[in-house]
Structure formats: structure tokens, C-alpha cells
Amino acid sequence: MKKKAILQKLKEFEKEERYLDKNMSLSALSYSLNTNNTYLSELINKDFHKNFSTYINELRVCYIIKKLEQNPKYRNYKISTLADESGFISHSAFSIIFKKITGMPPSNYIKNLN
Incomplete structure (x- = not known):
């Protein structure tokens, strides 16, 4: 191909x-x-x-960032739920990769949106 x-x-x-x-x-x-x-x-x-791995992880994090920004109900979800929703196997992997991409943990990112 x-x-x-x-x-x-x-x-x-x-x-x-x-x-x-x-x-x-x-x-x-x-x-x-x-x-x-x-x-x-x-x-x-x-x-x-x-x-x-970076390609997939960036797509997943961008997906959940978009959800967090566009739909405030996502801001009330547990980190493990956000991880699951975005395709990560564990919330710890999600948190590490989220911080690597955004420069802050998911919880801080959500606080900044509120």
C-alpha cells in the first residue's frame, strides 16, 4: 500500500x-x-x-482535553474514569502521560478549567 x-x-x-x-x-x-x-x-x-506510543497517547490526551473543555460534566469524573474514557489501561499511566503532554496533572488541569 x-x-x-x-x-x-x-x-x-x-x-x-x-x-x-x-x-x-x-x-x-x-x-x-x-x-x-x-x-x-x-x-x-x-x-x-x-x-x-506517543502518537496514540497524544491522540487520547487531546480527546479527553477536548471533552473536559467542551463538556463540564467531565470535570466531575474521577481520574480513573477519564483514563478509561480515553483508552488508557490504568489511571496512573493516564496521569503520567497527561502531565507529560500538558505540563500538569489532570486534577490541576481540571481546577484551572473551573
């Missing part, structure tokens, strides 16, 4: 929010795009300037 076609399918993957699947992995995504792990990994590294 050509690079352009895979990039288009990645846009669809993002639009359909399939990154919220807790079981999403490089292998699963490669399979769904009819390509191999190595090629997809290299494409993400070169075109997005990040590895697969």
Missing part, C-alpha cells in the same frame, strides 16, 4: 476515534491498515516525528 493511502487511512482512524480502543497496538493498527508493523512505525516516525 502506498504511503499516501496509509496516511489517508490514519486520518480516518483518528476521525473515527479508534485510538480509544484500549487494545490498540502497532500490530492491530498495522493489520487494520493492511500494512506491516515496521513500515507503519517508520511512517509515523518520519511523518509525525514521534513513535507509535
